[in-house]
Amino acid sequence: MEDAPRRNRLDRASDRLIALGRKLSARGRDLLQHPVRVLIGGICILLLAVALPLFIGGGARLHSAWMDWRHDRAVGRDWVRSTATVQQVRERDGLELRLSYRGADGHLHRAQVLVEASGSEWVDTRLKIHYDPANPTRVDLAGIAEVSPLGSALVAGASVGAGLAALILALGIWRRRRALEDSAHPLRVLRVPLAFAAVVLALGIAAWAVGTVKLRGWTGVADRLGHQFSVVFGDMLGVTVPLVAFAIGCLLTAWLARHRHHETHEGVLSSAHRLIDRAAGYVPSPEDLQARETGEEKGPVPEEEPEGSDGTVRTG
Numbered sequence: 084m085e086d087a088p089r090r091n092r093l094d095r096a097s098d099r100l101i102a103l104g105r106k107l108s109a110r111g112r113d114l115l116q117h118p119v120r121v122l123i124g125g126i127c128i129l130l131l132a133v134a135l136p137l138f139i140g141g142g143a144r145l146h147s148a149w150m151d152w153r154h155d156r157a158v159g160r161d162w163v164r165s166t167a168t169v170q171q172v173r174e175r176d177g178l179e180l181r182l183s184y185r186g187a188d189g190h191l192h193r194a195q196v197l198v199e200a201s202g203s204e205w206v207d208t209r210l211k212i213h214y215d216p217a218n219p220t221r222v223d224l225a226g227i228a229e230v231s232p233l234g235s236a237l238v239a240g241a242s243v244g245a246g247l248a249a250l251i252l253a254l255g256i257w258r259r260r261r262a263l264e265d266s267a268h269p270l271r272v273l274r275v276p277l278a279f280a281a282v283v284l285a286l287g288i289a290a291w292a293v294g295t296v297k298l299r300g301w302t303g304v305a306d307r308l309g310h311q312f313s314v315v316f317g318d319m320l321g322v323t324v325p326l327v328a329f330a331i332g333c334l335l336t337a338w339l340a341r342h343r344h345h346e347t348h349e350g351v352l353s354s355a356h357r358l359i360d361r362a363a364g365y366v367p368s369p370e371d372l373q374a375r376e377t378g379e380e381k382g383p384v385p386e387e388e389p390e391g392s393d394g395t396v397r398t399g
Contacts, residue, residue, distance in 0.1 A: 123260045130253035137246030144239030152232035158223050162213040163187055167194075167222070169208050182222060184212060192219040237294025244287015248280035255279075 167184035170193075178198045185191055194214070198206065215221040255276025256263070262272050270277070295307055 119264050120260070123256060123263055127253045127257050130249045130256070134246040134249035134253065137242045137249065141239045141242030141246060144242065145236055148232045148235035148239065151235060154223075155232065158213050161215070162223065163216050164225070165212055165214055167210050167212045169206070169210065172206075178206065180206070180210075182210070182212065184214070184222075186214065186216070186219060194220045194222040196222050196224060198224065231297055234294045234297035237290045238298065240287045240290025240294065242287075244283050244285075244290065248284040248287070251283060252276050252280045 163186070165184045165186060167182040169180050170183050171181040173179050176197070180196050180198060182194050182196060183191060184194070192214070196212075211225040213223045213225060252273075255273060259272050259276075263269050266272050299306070
């Protein structure tokens with residue numbers, strides 16, 4: 084009896100790929116037979132896609148707040164106080180100041196510092212500063228444009244809370260996907276994840292409001308809310324409203340086309356359908372337009388010669 088041919092790695096890899104393709108095709112046929120599963124999976128993927136950038140943005144804000152807190156600790160512990168004189172000022176994403184001051188050793192030092200234009204303090208020619216004795220060019224203004232690490236961390240609560248709420252909702256939907264397929268009331272099935280997500284989102288918004296008040300005052304909350312609402316309203320006018328109007332128009336047209344016996348009906352929709360029919364009667368059909376274009380391209384059709392003519396041209 085002859086030995087069976089030995090299979091190499093390429094044969095085994097091809098067998099695995101074929102088995103994987105069969106498994107995926109069977110899974111795809113199963114999903115086509117159950118479209119609710121596709122909808123549930125799409126919602127979970129969408130929530131995860133929303134949660135990821137929110138977590139990244141909130142994490143970046145928290146990291147910035149942590150670095151500001153470490154900087155404040157280093158300034159209060161190691162840096163030296165002094166008084167500087169403003170030599171020059173220029174505008175560049177705020178106000179950039181060129182300062183000159185004398186350190187504890189009596190030497191004259193020069194430094195540059197950037198002040199945000201959103202500050203509410205007046206900048207005088209003589210400013211109190213803190214400078215790094217190891218690097219005299221590093222200067223921090225005292226009492227002007229001071230950062231608040233706690234406020235920055237609380238402001239990040241909105242992004243973190245919204246991302247965590249989306250993640251909780253996605254996990255809750257995925258864990259209850261079997262019950263959602265068979266339930267006629269999906270909101271009852273999702274009442275616990277919805278409650279947890281709402282609580283987390285409310286805590287994040289509350290933290291954002293407290294942090295905004297700490298950074299910009301009470302008017303800062305109204306300014307930020309007004310800015311966000313203006314952005315959302317502009318997006319709705321530019322994208323959402325045309326899409327919704329297009330969808331409503333398609334549905335209305337399909338409904339009117341299905342119910343063609345509108346002549347015997349009364350009401351706004353029947354009147355609108357009759358008006359559309361009358362307007363359509365005045366517009367030439369595509370066949371008429373095509374016939375006209377074809378006739379123009381071919382030019383005028385010559386008259387036929389009478390029967391019995393020999394083709395000669397006679398005059399007189």
